[in-house]
Structures are given as structure tokens and as C-alpha cells.
Amino acid sequence: MRSERSRAAILNAFFSLVMDGRQPSSSEIAAKAGVTQRTLFNQFPDVSALVSAAVDRQVAHLEELLPEATTIDSYVDGLARIYDEIAAVRWAVVTHLDGRPELATGLKRVRTVVRARLSRLVDDVDAAEIATDPITWKLLREQLGLSKRAAADVMRRTLQSLKAGPKSTRPVRAGS
Secondary structure, eight states, X not given: OHHHHHHHHHHHHHHHHHHTTOOOOHHHHHHHHTSOHHHHHHHOSSHHHHHHXXXXXXXXXXXXXXXXXXXXXXXXXXXXXXXXXXXXXXXXXXXXXXXXXXXXXXXXXXXXXXXXXXXXXXXXXXXXXXXXXXXXXXXXXXXSOOOHHHHHHHHHXXXXXXXXXXXXXXXXXXXX
């Protein structure tokens, strides 16, 4: 039982430090978790194992949280309920991908689920993925200063436009 608590504390500490925009060392993680480095390495043989466990836990959590895609309205409403939390995690993952194949693997797993759900709503899954990405949400909320409701309305209108309009067959390139 103590081992499970230590493991959970270590994972929580790791997430907390990463969410603060850091690439924490094992000593920082252990200190934040309230355990020794020896305990950390008894639970996880190396930092890659810790990152893999953290990714597995977060992917499972996200898969539970992501709404089903029955309608555009219900999907966007579901995203709006969870995206303030998820956007921060997504940003941390994207900004820390360098040298961490575990993060790329986890991101790919989540994208597979998201893309499958979006394919039930629109034909242009690529555009819908960008329109509903947690980082897009973060930009809508923080850069544009939109309320949750206003950000959700932007996503909803975008998905409705993608559903109504033709799928682009040619990518648009900068300067064209």
C-alpha cells in the first residue's frame, strides 16, 4: 500500500513540475513527492520509465475524459468542460517532446482516439483536429481572452463549417 502511495506521489510530483514548465530532475521530483531518490528509483528504474508511466496514466485519464462524438454540440460542450485542464497538459507535452519518445507515443495514442471521434462528425479530420486541439483552446482562452462559452462557440462554428463545406484536396502553403 505504501508503495502505491509513493508511486502515485511521484507521478503527481512529476506532473506538477512539468505543468510549471520545467523538465525536472530526479532529485526535484523526489523532493516534491516527499520521498527519497532511492524510493523514486525503486519505483521507476530510470527517468524514462517514470515518463512512460506518467504518459500511460495521463493517456488513460484523457481517454476517460474525452467526450463521445454524437453531435457537434455535445462534443464541443464536453471539450469545454475539460479543456482548461487538458490544455495545460497538452502544452507541457508539446513543449517537452525533445528527446522523449514516450511523450510522442502518448500523444499519438490520444490523437488516434480524437481523430476517430472527429471522423464521426466531419470529413476533414485534419482541420477539425487543429480546430479542436487543446492548444487551440489555450490560444482562444488566453491569447484572445475568450470566455469558456465564447471559445466553445468558436470551435462549434468551425466544426459546423467543416461539416457543411467541401474538404480541401490541396494544402494551402504560406505565400500562395
